[in-house]
Amino acid sequence: MPRRREVDPEEREQHLRAYRGAVHQLQQSSYRNLRPAIANLCILVGFIAALSSTTSDDRTASLIVTIVGGLLAGATYFIKSWLLLGVAVVVVAVGVALAVAA
Secondary structure, X not given: OOOOOOOXXXXXXXXXHHHHHHHHHHHHHHHHHHHHHHHHHHHHHHXXXXXXXXXXXXXXXXXXXXXXXXXXXHHOOOOOOHXXXXXXXXXXXXXXXXXXXX
């Protein structure tokens, strides 16, 4: 059975730094892609709510709330804030819950 090559500490440290850099880059790109994905979903739900023209008086409030949530999610493209995105998600969820309850 062949023996593994001995690695000196300097080379080991270099490989370890390269590995940590690759992991860090992967994590950063994942978070960078997560915000637009969540915002796009909220915008889509708000857009669908805006297109639903058959609203009764019961559903008008949920329609307005959902559209406002979609607009807030759209604002996250200009204002890079996780807090604003969280508020948009909550507002859209409340609008959908009001629509289901009505």
